[in-house]
Amino acid sequence: MLAALFFDLDGTLADTDPLHFQAWQELLDELGLAIDRTFYRTRISGRLNPDIVKELLPALSPEESNQFIERKEGRFRELATGLAPLAGALDVLNWANGRGLKYALVSNAPSENARFMLGALKLEKAFATMVLGEEVAAGKPDPLPYRVALERLGVSASRSLAFEDSPSGVRSAVGAGIPTVGIATTHPPENLLELGAKLVIPDFDDPRLWVLLRSAGSLEC
Known part of the structure; x- marks a missing residue:
């Protein structure tokens, strides 16, 4: 599961x-x-x-x-003073909280930017665990940030799901063995699928994501 x-x-x-x-x-x-x-x-x-x-x-x-x-x-x-969460993002976080799932932020953003953005999105208290590229030996596309995140949360890759919008991010998550959902805000869906994304969606409101989440017990690497 x-x-x-x-x-x-x-x-x-x-x-x-x-x-x-x-x-x-x-x-x-x-x-x-x-x-x-x-x-x-x-x-x-x-x-x-x-x-x-x-x-x-x-x-x-x-x-x-x-x-x-x-x-x-x-x-x-x-x-970036008027940032808003991508459609459905808060619903996914609430869904995860309601089911006792762990979650973490894994980003190449500089630490000052990451904290600024989380504050602007009113998510500064949401992520107790953050792995930032500048704080580990190698950032994305290297799998290391995700391997560190898996270790910090104490979970296996096969029981996890990553959300990424860029080729470097998809390569990083897939390289760590994590099933990955591509978010097509910045790159064509076919590019993310070619790199190993299991599903590519425009935002978190996509019904296909919710089908995937509710049947997550069948996820395989």
């Missing part, structure tokens, strides 16, 4: 990618790099900031890279 749920944050609990795209676009434009949504989706979305900056702005020193990242995330927070 299902014992635990794991949630990504950006693009999963809230549709934040349009805001991240705007922040990246503005700051990269200052440095002469113009990006569009396809570039953002394929080169930036779901990845760790240091890896993105190292690839896109290799001339920056480590100090300049950190300053750029801080500016980008500060701009994101300025844009």
Whole structure:
């Protein structure tokens, strides 16, 4: 039977990618790099900031890279004051609470952003367990964040379910052996299915998700 749920944050609990795209676009434009949504989706979305900056702005020193990242995330927070949970997300959390399921946040978001977003979503008290990419030896797409989350909750992968919107997130969860539901806020459904998602839905209100949750005893890796 299902014992635990794991949630990504950006693009999963809230549709934040349009805001991240705007922040990246503005700051990269200052440095002469113009990006569009396809570039953002394929080169930036779901990845760790240091890896993105190292690839896109290799001339920056480590100090300049950190300053750029801080500016980008500060701009994101300025844009994100009106965040709302993705449709149905609170219903899933309430459903999990009502059945005594464990759950955790597993995100590549910087810790300051993660806590800011949870506060904006009024979920700051919801997640007693959080695994953030910058706090472990490797972030997504490496499976390590999910392996750490499984260990912290004391559950097996086969009795868990993960929710992810990005290819890197799906790779991470699937790589840890966790059945994964793709949230198609940022990437085409077929991309997430190709990477191993069991189901891809637009949001948590999708009736197919509730069929899956109610028959979760039959989940297999």
